[in-house]
Amino acid sequence: MKHDPILELGVRLALPFIIIFALYVHFHGDYGPGGGFQAGAIIATGVIMHVLIFGLEKTQRLVPPSVVEPAIGMGVLIYIASGLPGMLFGAGFLDYSIFGNDHLHAHEWGIFAVEIGVIVTVCSTLIAIFYAFAGRAKS
Template sequence: MSLDLILRIGTKLILPFILLFALYVQFHGDYGPGGGFQAGVITSGVVVLLTITFGLEAAQRMAPQAVVQRMIPLGVLIYAGTGVAGLLLGKNFLDYSVLGHDAVHAHELGIFLVEAGVLVTVAGTMTAIFYAFVERGR
C-alpha cells in the first residue's frame, strides 16, 4: 500500500475539508443551496476517496460496515419519527407546528430533523452500495 506519498498526504489533508463542506451544505441548506440529499452524497464521497487511496480495509476501519448498514434504516426512522411525534402531540402526521413553543421555530426544527434523517439515509445507502460493489470485485 506504499503507493504515492503525495497522493496519500494530499488525501489526508483534503478529507476533513470535504467532511466540513458536507456539514456546511447540510446546515446551511436553509439559507443557500443544499440539504440532506447533497450532504449525504458528499459524505459518502469521503468514503469513496478513502477507499481509492488507502484501500477497503482502511475505509472500513473509519466507517465500519455495521454502522453504515444501521444508518440506512436509522435515517428513515428519524424522518418517520418526526412525523409520528407530530401525530402523538395532537396534530397531523408530519405537521411540525407542535414541536416548539411557536409555530415558526417548530417548523425550522422539523425541517432540521427531517433533513438530518435524509442525510443519514442517503449517506448510509450510497456508502453501502459502494462497499457492496467493491467487495464483490475482490
C-alpha cells in the same frame, strides 16, 4: 492501488474539508442551497475517495459496514420518528407546528429533524453500495 505519498497526503488534507463542507451544506440548508441529500452525497464521496486511495480494509476500520448497513434503515426510521410528535400532540403526521412556539422556528426544527433522516439514509446507502462493489472487486 500502490502507495502514492502525494495522493495520500492530498486525501488526508482534503477529507476534513469535504466533511466540514458537507455538514455546512446540511446545517445551512435552511438559508443556502443544499440539504440532507446533497450533504449525504458529499460525505459518501469523501468516504469513497478514502477507499480509492487507502484501500477498502483501512476505510472499513474507520467506517465499518456493521454501522453503515443498519444506518440505511435508521434514516427512514428517524424521518418517520420526527413526524410522530405531531401526531401525539394532536397536530398530524409530519406537522412541525408543535416543535416550537414561533412558527418559523418550529418549522426550522422540523426541517432539521427530517433532514437528519435524509442525510443518514443517503450517505449510508451510497457507502454501502460502494462497499459491496469494492468487496466484489477484491475477491
